[in-house]
Amino acid sequence: MKTSQRAFSLLESSGYKVTSQRQIILEIILNNREKHMSAEEIHEKANKSNADIGLATVYRALELFEELKIIHKMNFGDGRSRYELWEEEHHHHHLICTSCHEVYEVAEDLLDVLEHKIENKYKFKISGHQLKFYGVCYNCKEDKKDES
Template sequence: MEKLKDKFKRKLAENNYKLTKQREIILETILENKNWHFTAEELFAAVKKKDRDIGMATIYRTLELMQNLDIVHVLDFNDDSRKYELYLEEAHHHHLICKSCGKLVEFSDQDIDYFESELEEKYDFQITEHKLRFYGYCKDCKQRN
């Protein structure tokens, strides 16, 4: 956790920002829940338990800053809700999304990475990013239906 906190502090300094108390609390909340997919409202609720003076506008501004500095990524699933996740460069992954309850499951697969390499070679194309999402129903929702 300290390594990621130091990385954030360094990125802030490199871009002429300060690590304010509010930003630190928000970052720590995200880092404590490293594999968390969260909305701004969910983050706000978690942060409020630590500091009741942090407002929703601060959450939005900090998330925007963190996104610009590649600390968090926005997950846009075309359902009018933005979710965020901590960006870990070494942990590229994809998502399974339940169409009923919205549950997100992360997965990674070497075959997909291999396929990406084949595409680059076959089409002489440099891929800089990709996003793969599968939509369906989680175990719980399948059992309910």
């Protein structure tokens, strides 16, 4: 089932309406999967589609989407929550540039072996994990070279 169809089915089966505002907000998230957008960034894009969508509406929709496990809220230490689609069995990690605050996904899960070792050693069933690396991205590093 397509992600948007799954999300709209979840909304309806939970007793919520699929409003045009919720559709626009979800489409923005779907069309910007790689960007890990904040509520403010989503609001800015939503206003280009529909000027009637307020920031409070975006926050309420995001809260509902998170509650229904349509999206996942993340914090990368820059004071803003960011959102990505909820995907079962999809572990990935993030690289966060401390200069420009860009967030990059590392799609391959390099921690499978470590997870199994931890589960065996501590008799602990791991249900998920998050890993964030902080540093300076290639573009910012190159910009600093140019300033020298």
